[in-house]
Amino acid sequence: MAxxxxxxxxxxxxxxxxxxxxxxxxxxxxxxxxxxxxxxxAALFAPWVAPHDPFDLAAVNLLDAxxxxxxxxxxxxxFPLGTDDQGRDVLSTIIYGARISLGVGVAxxxxxxxxxxxxxxxxxxxxxxxxxVIMRIAxxxxxxxxxxxxxLIDGVARGLLPRELHDxxxxxVLIFAIGVSGWVQYAxxxxxxxxxxxxxxxxxxxxxxxxxxPAIMLRHILPNVLGPVLVIxxxxxxxxxxTEATLSFLGVGVPPTQPSLGTLIRIGNDYLFSGEWWxxxxxxxxxxxxxxxxxxxGDWLRDALNPRLR
Amino acid sequence: MGxxxxxxxxxxxxxxxxFDVSPPWLExxxxxxRRQWLRAVEEVSLAIPRGTTFALVGESGxxxxxVARIATGLQRPTRGRVEIGGIDIHARRPRGAGPRVQMIxxxxxxxxxxxxxxxxxxxxxxxxxxxxxxxxxxxxxxxxLLRLVGLAPEDMDRxxxxxxxxxxxxxxxxxxxxxxxxxxxxxxxxxxxDVSVQAQILNxxxxxxxxxxLTYLFISHDLAVVRFMAxxxxxxxxxxxxxxxxxxxxxxxxxxxxxxxLLAAVPDVAAVGRLRAPLAGEVPSPIDPxxxxxxxxxxxxxxxxCRRERPELRPASGGVRVACHAxxxxxxxxxxxxxxxxxxxxxxxxSS
Numbered sequence: 001m002a003x004x005x006x007x008x009x010x011x012x013x014x015x016x017x018x019x020x021x022x023x024x025x026x027x028x029x030x031x032x033x034x035x036x037x038x039x040x041x042a043a044l045f046a047p048w049v050a051p052h053d054p055f056d057l058a059a060v061n062l063l064d065a066x067x068x069x070x071x072x073x074x075x076x077x078x079f080p081l082g083t084d085d086q087g088r089d090v091l092s093t094i095i096y097g098a099r100i101s102l103g104v105g106v107a108x109x110x111x112x113x114x115x116x117x118x119x120x121x122x123x124x125x126x127x128x129x130x131x132x133v134i135m136r137i138a139x140x141x142x143x144x145x146x147x148x149x150x151x152l153i154d155g156v157a158r159g160l161l162p163r164e165l166h167d168x169x170x171x172x173v174l175i176f177a178i179g180v181s182g183w184v185q186y187a188x189x190x191x192x193x194x195x196x197x198x199x200x201x202x203x204x205x206x207x208x209x210x211x212x213x214p215a216i217m218l219r220h221i222l223p224n225v226l227g228p229v230l231v232i233x234x235x236x237x238x239x240x241x242x243t244e245a246t247l248s249f250l251g252v253g254v255p256p257t258q259p260s261l262g263t264l265i266r267i268g269n270d271y272l273f274s275g276e277w278w279x280x281x282x283x284x285x286x287x288x289x290x291x292x293x294x295x296x297x298g299d300w301l302r303d304a305l306n307p308r309l310r
Numbered sequence: 311m312g313x314x315x316x317x318x319x320x321x322x323x324x325x326x327x328x329f330d331v332s333p334p335w336l337e338x339x340x341x342x343x344r345r346q347w348l349r350a351v352e353e354v355s356l357a358i359p360r361g362t363t364f365a366l367v368g369e370s371g372x373x374x375x376x377v378a379r380i381a382t383g384l385q386r387p388t389r390g391r392v393e394i395g396g397i398d399i400h401a402r403r404p405r406g407a408g409p410r411v412q413m414i415x416x417x418x419x420x421x422x423x424x425x426x427x428x429x430x431x432x433x434x435x436x437x438x439x440x441x442x443x444x445x446x447x448x449x450x451x452x453x454x455l456l457r458l459v460g461l462a463p464e465d466m467d468r469x470x471x472x473x474x475x476x477x478x479x480x481x482x483x484x485x486x487x488x489x490x491x492x493x494x495x496x497x498x499x500x501x502x503x504d505v506s507v508q509a510q511i512l513n514x515x516x517x518x519x520x521x522x523x524l525t526y527l528f529i530s531h532d533l534a535v536v537r538f539m540a541x542x543x544x545x546x547x548x549x550x551x552x553x554x555x556x557x558x559x560x561x562x563x564x565x566x567x568x569x570x571x572l573l574a575a576v577p578d579v580a581a582v583g584r585l586r587a588p589l590a591g592e593v594p595s596p597i598d599p600x601x602x603x604x605x606x607x608x609x610x611x612x613x614x615x616c617r618r619e620r621p622e623l624r625p626a627s628g629g630v631r632v633a634c635h636a637x638x639x640x641x642x643x644x645x646x647x648x649x650x651x652x653x654x655x656x657x658x659x660x661s662s
Contacts, residue, residue: 201420209412
């Protein structure tokens with residue numbers, strides 16, 4: 001063998017050491033990841049992390065209502081970020097709210113991926129009429145703002161479901177609404193990458209070998225188009241959280257019994273001009289920081305996985 | 311005329327392939343454009359006896375690769391048929407029932423899935439055929455195949471990017487062999503490799519052909535490679551075969567003006583500094599090919615008949631078939647070069 005074995009370690013598996021190294025050299029990305037992770041952990045372990053259980057009616061005392069943050073005059077050390085009109089600890093409601101926001105966000109992103117990626121793969125691989133039908137549906141949906149589609153789905157669900165059932169299912173309706181309004185981006189990206197991959201010679205080789213079309217899509221093409229999906233999913237997560245907050249702020253999202261960050265902002269908004277700013281400002285700041293962190297993480301991931309920017 | 315042809319194992323009969331390159335119908339409707347067809351391949355017929363190599367040569371864009379894809383069944387011809395071992399490969403049949411055809415591709419970087427280990431890549435045809443059964447047996451077979459193409463069995467747990475271009479091409483060959491092919495189509499398998507590595511791969515392919523009695527359709531634009539590999543050569547120009555014949559004959563005495571100019575343009579180590587006669591002009595567009603003989607705009611022997619009437623492939627001397635009016639009419643003076651080569655430019659003339 002005259003050919004020397006070249007062991008250049010170019011990045012191949014989606015996540016590997018080189019990506020990790022890049023990551024550790026990007027302070028912004030590390031900070032964003034730490035904040036995001038903090039939110040996720042706090043949301044996951046809310047009952048242990050939060051100083052109070054804001055939904056335990058026995059523990060809530062109306063006498064504690066509308067206390068300012070602890071460091072202001074009249075503040076109470078038990079409530080570091082103050083309390084709302086019902087005497088609930090604002091910090092605890094934020095932690096529980098982040099739980100709802102992140103849960104809805106992650107679930108709707110997963111739903112969008114589950115719809116968009118297979119449709120994109122099929123459209124790109126099959127081409128022709130199948131492709132045309134799927135992509136025209138995508139185009140039509142894309143001509144409406146995502147929030148409008150989510151509102152529409154929510155409205156239909158409200159009309160169809162009896163009131164008490166709707167409150168119970170509100171979160172699932174919300175996940176469905178946000179997920180369905182977001183699949184198009186995945187389908188488009190995956191279709192584009194599939195068109196590129198399909199022409200590559202390893203796919204031709206697989207066809208010659210006699211591998212079936214679904215197997216080629218699943219085993220050959222899918223792993224090679226997941227990079228962009230990861231990037232979109234991260235950025236979409238931030239968008240989904242914002243959409244959920246917007247819907248909840250408008251009062252069509254989660255019911256007030258399970259307030260998300262958006263609901264908290266809406267409720268607090270009523271008190272903004274009577275001087276109790278902390279009820280709305282702190283959930284708002286939490287939402288902004290969370291979304292910013294997730295977005296920064298997505299931006300970094302996009303740059304890191306884009307070979308042209310290296 | 312000479313010995314009877316050996317029975318063909320692979321046969322292409324009147325194969326044509328046109329691609330629709332018209333603008334979308336809405337645009338045609340609004341701007342009045344015409345439907346346009348790119349005639350990539352026109353009426354190509356060839357026969358390859360078992361265990362031999364047929365090489366297709368020609369400039370880029372002359373339809374070589376399309377012929378290769380049709381011969382494997384990856385591309386359906388617009389007209390004509392392809393038979394391998396007497397079976398029409400484009401006819402409907404159950405999966406896996408057809409003749410075993412494999413292909414070796416040009417780009418050793420795109421032809422292997424970057425996320426698969428070598429063991430999985432080479433084992434894919436084994437899994438698809440369901441033999442041998444079992445992971446262990448498959449790994450043994452993969453090791454055997456890797457040894458056969460000159461790689462180490464330990465290489466099977468590495469990823470393609472850990473190999474050089476030549477090694478990747480060996481992996482490609484191992485994968486093709488795993489399908490136990492009777493017919494192997496090689497689309498410029500060495501054009502992306504260094505010259506020294508090229509020779510290794512070509513020797514490997516010749517060696518495998520001898521040992522496994524493989525039949526090759528070998529696509530190349532490199533005449534030196536073709537001369538080394540081929541038993542028969544077909545020269546393609548703009549989708550048509552213009553000259554077909556036994557390799558040694560065709561290289562010793564090319565008849566078609568295109569073949570002659572192509573061979574005259576090959577750099578010759580023995581005559582460095584000689585100004586080679588350049589092949590003038592560009593390949594015309596296959597969407598709107600020239601009338602008559604497609605080569606006439608670039609041909610020094612072209613006359614009015616060439617511009618009007620398309621020549622058919624006709625037997626010439628020595629088992630070679632040529633599609634050229636000038637050859638048929640005896641207008642080609644084989645003793646004179648088609649184009650006068652000028653004197654060597656002074657800058658290259660080291661002796662003075």
